[in-house]
Amino acid sequence: MRDLVARIAQFAALYPEREALVCPNRTLTYADLASAIDATKCELHELGISRLAIYANNSADWAILDLAASAAGIVVVPIPLFFSASQTEHLITNSGIQMIFADRAWPLPARAQVASQTLQGNYLKVADSAHSVGASYSKVTYTSGSTGQPKGACLRSETMMSIVTSLSDALLPSHLRRHLALLPFATLLENVAGIYLPLWMGRAVVIDDPANLGLSSNHEFDPVRFAEQVARHQIESVILLPQILKLLLEADVTKHLSGMKFMAVGGGKVAPDLLWRAQELALPVFEGYGLTECGSCVALNTPSANAIGSVGKPLPHAQVRIGANGEVFVTGAAMEGYLQDAPAPSEVSTGDAGFIDAEGFLHITGRIKNVIVSSFGRNISPEWVESFFLADPRIQQLAVFGEAEPHLNAVFVVDNSLTDRTLAELVQNINADLPDYARIISWTRTDCPFSVANGRLTQNGKIRRDVIAEDFMGDAGSGIGMAAA
Numbered sequence: 001m002r003d004l005v006a007r008i009a010q011f012a013a014l015y016p017e018r019e020a021l022v023c024p025n026r027t028l029t030y031a032d033l034a035s036a037i038d039a040t041k042c043e044l045h046e047l048g049i050s051r052l053a054i055y056a057n058n059s060a061d062w063a064i065l066d067l068a069a070s071a072a073g074i075v076v077v078p079i080p081l082f083f084s085a086s087q088t089e090h091l092i093t094n095s096g097i098q099m100i101f102a103d104r105a106w107p108l109p110a111r112a113q114v115a116s117q118t119l120q121g122n123y124l125k126v127a128d129s130a131h132s133v134g135a136s137y138s139k140v141t142y143t144s145g146s147t148g149q150p151k152g153a154c155l156r157s158e159t160m161m162s163i164v165t166s167l168s169d170a171l172l173p174s175h176l177r178r179h180l181a182l183l184p185f186a187t188l189l190e191n192v193a194g195i196y197l198p199l200w201m202g203r204a205v206v207i208d209d210p211a212n213l214g215l216s217s218n219h220e221f222d223p224v225r226f227a228e229q230v231a232r233h234q235i236e237s238v239i240l241l242p243q244i245l246k247l248l249l250e251a252d253v254t255k256h257l258s259g260m261k262f263m264a265v266g267g268g269k270v271a272p273d274l275l276w277r278a279q280e281l282a283l284p285v286f287e288g289y290g291l292t293e294c295g296s297c298v299a300l301n302t303p304s305a306n307a308i309g310s311v312g313k314p315l316p317h318a319q320v321r322i323g324a325n326g327e328v329f330v331t332g333a334a335m336e337g338y339l340q341d342a343p344a345p346s347e348v349s350t351g352d353a354g355f356i357d358a359e360g361f362l363h364i365t366g367r368i369k370n371v372i373v374s375s376f377g378r379n380i381s382p383e384w385v386e387s388f389f390l391a392d393p394r395i396q397q398l399a400v401f402g403e404a405e406p407h408l409n410a411v412f413v414v415d416n417s418l419t420d421r422t423l424a425e426l427v428q429n430i431n432a433d434l435p436d437y438a439r440i441i442s443w444t445r446t447d448c449p450f451s452v453a454n455g456r457l458t459q460n461g462k463i464r465r466d467v468i469a470e471d472f473m474g475d476a477g478s479g480i481g482m483a484a485a
Contacts, residue, residue, distance in 0.1 A: 049099050
């Protein structure tokens, strides 16, 4: 991050009054930001640590601390606020951090507490400095999968900055100004593309508690509140998740989004119908693709190169190839490895299935491990089928199954007001757009959403197919809902 901090200092010298971080109670210019980073670096130097965790909500202080620590050679470990106590405890032990910066009550034991003189929060001591060793990486970001404890992916500054420069070159023609940081900063994508990228480009980042922007949890979003904040702050770019885009398109909020120039969407399969609908509403929505193990972003559609249904062309820093089994492999943006594991190979095995079309656009069809092989030998990505159905606002969630079966079956989450007959007609109409082997023929329904609480979603919002299958598949196979084959 030293290059980014040096660039911020250059902007501070050339454009000292240009806004850098815009928050509810204060706005920091580039001169203010450069000064704050320097002061925080001095404070961190006095602490004498080499690994620091951040346990805080989105704020200017989060960004300042991240930049200052990274520039000082301190490994930064963001702690997702949605982690359970056991996951957080595992992260602390696994990462070998010495101190935690917290802007709220810390849920686990700590040995000492020191109030920050430059930031609004406290440093909590959890380990002795002697326990730490030097590292070639600057950030450890933890992912929460569907099973097991979170894993810490180790990322070098050079890797993250190569992504920043690729994105900067791709977005420069859009002449973007204010970016709204909607996703938590502990999310690597918002960390890299929502803090580092705008500041590298000399832009402003608008920061607030995500709840004030409409994102009250990983699974709850208020599109009206979000759209009103976009209009109020004159936002021109934002990063969205597929479900957030779906809710925005279902709400009557387009008038508040007229000033947007670039709305990136990723983190899961996006239904092409949603993207076509966004285009009809003149919303600049562009799908991208990436993963933590590749530093966050691998490919992205842009205004000058956009193919709906694809995740865009690979960015200059990443080289993509398709394996014999259809798996996507990436080089040029690999993590160092997971903590406590052997170093990662230079080529990342993404676990995603996909292909590259004749124009060079990358298409992601689903997860290799989720691919369904029907009794007729057809390979079917359930995520691909699900995307067609999720484009309809009446279908809240669904999970598709059919391993070693002659046809697909599904579990639909729909409102009780939707009759069985209407659901059957809906399924039949959507099936018409799918090849015969990928049509849903039998299904069951529920009005109970998949959630973390009932074990049907992971902490980061992905469906747990094994749990859903155990809970519902007896019913799905019984023909509660049937469509013509």
